[in-house]
Amino acid sequence: MGRSLSGSRVLVLGGSSGIGLATAKSAADAGAKVTIASRSGEKVNTAVAHVGKGATGVPLDTTDDAALEAFFVKNPEWDHIVVSVAAGKSAGLHAMTVAEAYGNMNAKFWTAYKTAKLAKITPEGSLTLVSGFLSQKPNKDALLQGCINAALESLGRGLALTLAPVRVNTVSPGLIDTPIRAAMPADKKKAMLDNAAATLPVRRVGQAEDVADAILMLMTNPFTTGSTLFIDGGGMIA
Numbered sequence: 011m012g013r014s015l016s017g018s019r020v021l022v023l024g025g026s027s028g029i030g031l032a033t034a035k036s037a038a039d040a041g042a043k044v045t046i047a048s049r050s051g052e053k054v055n056t057a058v059a060h061v062g063k064g065a066t067g068v069p070l071d072t073t074d075d076a077a078l079e080a081f082f083v084k085n086p087e088w089d090h091i092v093v094s095v096a097a098g099k100s101a102g103l104h105a106m107t108v109a110e111a112y113g114n115m116n117a118k119f120w121t122a123y124k125t126a127k128l129a130k131i132t133p134e135g136s137l138t139l140v141s142g143f144l145s146q147k148p149n150k151d152a153l154l155q156g157c158i159n160a161a162l163e164s165l166g167r168g169l170a171l172t173l174a175p176v177r178v179n180t181v182s183p184g185l186i187d188t189p190i191r192a193a194m195p196a197d198k199k200k201a202m203l204d205n206a207a208a209t210l211p212v213r214r215v216g217q218a219e220d221v222a223d224a225i226l227m228l229m230t231n232p233f234t235t236g237s238t239l240f241i242d243g244g245g246m247i248a
């Protein structure tokens with residue numbers, strides 16, 4: 011294994027769309043045996059067909075404790091796991107119910123925590139979490155998202171000690187153009203992405219592949235653990 015993904019068993023939770031899907035595709039292209047999991051069977055099937063190279067998929071809602079546990083009882087051993095599950099609606103303190111807030115924390119933070127507890131990752135393997143730049147740059151319209159991301163980055167550092175020698179890292183994306191904003195009106199979305207592109211030092215928003223490249227590096231670099239890698243087009247310094 012080590013620096014090569016060839017023949018390694020890679021699980022991507024939240025792998026049917028966006029960053030997870032791009033990661034699944036890159037890992038499969040690098041020779042990994044990829045498994046994609048997310049809630050929608052239809053999205054999983056489409057993703058498996060897109061990734062090809064013998065990839066498999068399973069419909070799985072990671073907020074369902076019993077289902078997640080049953081999945082890892084049936085499929086305990088992995089070389090690399092990537093958690094790219096999205097949290098759900100992003101909103102400010104007064105625009106979200108407490109139940110929605112709990113749901114978001116459950117989907118994104120507790121999925122990572124439970125996965126670390128349930129999976130058996132081989133000693134040379136890795137766990138990669140996906141957080142987000144709001145951990146460092148709070149936004150009043152996405153208050154909780156920043157908190158979840160900060161918690162994930164802390165979890166990643168702590169797990170790097172807890173699960174050692176398994177390596178645990180976190181990738182923290184900036185604004186990435188993925189289906190996560192599919193529900194946004196097209197003109198509003200375009201204005202937001204154009205504005206971000208104009209202000210970022212790299213003068214463009216990110217693509218899922220930009221983040222997938224970083225995740226593959228974290229999976230395969232044997233001296234990297236406890237890191238949070240910002241893939242944000244310079245958003246942190248802009």
Ligand SMILES: NC(=O)c1ccc[n+]([C@@H]2O[C@H](COP(=O)([O-])OP(=O)(O)OC[C@H]3O[C@@H](n4cnc5c(N)ncnc54)[C@H](OP(=O)(O)O)[C@@H]3O)[C@@H](O)[C@H]2O)c1
Nearest residue numbers: 024026027028029048049050071072095096142186188190
């Ligand atoms: N895009 C950005 O600008 C950006 C910026 C910073 C951080 N991030 C973070 O990056 C991660 C990936 O985001 P993305 O942009 O790639 O989003 P995306 O395209 O919406 O993909 C999210 C994935 O999560 C799956 N998912 C959601 N809830 C799930 C659940 N309960 N159980 C299992 N799978 C679930 C979705 O599939 P199903 O619907 O089939 O479940 C989908 O495969 C997220 O954590 C997001 O917060 C994104």
